[in-house]
Amino acid sequence: MSPIKIASTQHPVIDLIKNRWSPRSFSTQTISQESLQTILEAGSWAPSANNQQPWRFIYGYRGTPGFDKIVAALAPGNQPWAKNAAVLVAAVGVKELPDTQQKNHYYMYDTGLATSFILLQAQSMGIYAHVMGGFNKQHLAEEAAIPSNEEPVVVIALGYADDAEKLEEPYKTRELTPRNRKPLDVISAELV
Numbered sequence: 270m271s272p273i274k275i276a277s278t279q280h281p282v283i284d285l286i287k288n289r290w291s292p293r294s295f296s297t298q299t300i301s302q303e304s305l306q307t308i309l310e311a312g313s314w315a316p317s318a319n320n321q322q323p324w325r326f327i328y329g330y331r332g333t334p335g336f337d338k339i340v341a342a343l344a345p346g347n348q349p350w351a352k353n354a355a356v357l358v359a360a361v362g363v364k365e366l367p368d369t370q371q372k373n374h375y376y377m378y379d380t381g382l383a384t385s386f387i388l389l390q391a392q393s394m395g396i397y398a399h400v401m402g403g404f405n406k407q408h409l410a411e412e413a414a415i416p417s418n419e420e421p422v423v424v425i426a427l428g429y430a431d432d433a434e435k436l437e438e439p440y441k442t443r444e445l446t447p448r449n450r451k452p453l454d455v456i457s458a459e460l461v
């Protein structure tokens with residue numbers, strides 16, 4: 270794997286975070302059921318407001334009808350590479366609190382937190398993840414029979430990373446471009 274994507278940090282951030290990135294070139298290697306269950310369980314251990322855990326993960330393995338349904342909902346710019354992922358996971362947020370049917374204002378936030386736990390657990394196992402917001406929510410909700418009190422938030426492509434050379438442009442260039450972030454003094458400040 271090219272070291273070009275390893276984060277060049279200002280401070281000693283842990284390797285798991287430095288080494289995580291979002292590839293588009295996935296190998297044909299599948300992910301075992303046990304590994305996938307481990308990755309999804311990691312998501313369940315994310316914190317959430319009032320421990321509501323307002324999320325569900327709906328997945329499909331490449332080569333199954335479920336996988337094809339998720340691919341069909343992806344944006345045209347995501348389909349060409351995401352169709353080669355080993356697994357596609359739709360992270361679905363539950364919008365209402367179960368007891369009162371009031372809106373859970375944190376469902377998006379909590380689902381994002383769970384997703385980040387999934388990404389880091391996968392990374393620790395040598396499995397790469399690429400989050401996508403580029404998909405048709407209504408299409409996916411219909412394909413996956415997601416009820417109206419739930420919302421597909423992102424689709425996560427999971428798989429073992431492969432050579433950038435296997436990608437067409439513009440994806441190949443993106444795969445070989447270093448990652449960058451806003452400097453710490455732009456995103457943080459001490460309140461005085």
Ligand SMILES: Cc1cc2nc3c(=O)[nH]c(=O)nc-3n(C[C@H](O)[C@H](O)[C@H](O)COP(=O)(O)O)c2cc1C
Pocket residue numbers: 289290291292347399400401402403404423448
């Ligand atoms: C909510 C969200 C939506 C995203 N949507 C897409 C997408 O539709 N297509 C895509 O290629 N990448 C998508 N990404 C991946 C980001 O582009 C990527 O995380 C960002 O460029 C930083 O790169 P890195 O993850 O390699 O550090 C998305 C990421 C997030 C968190």
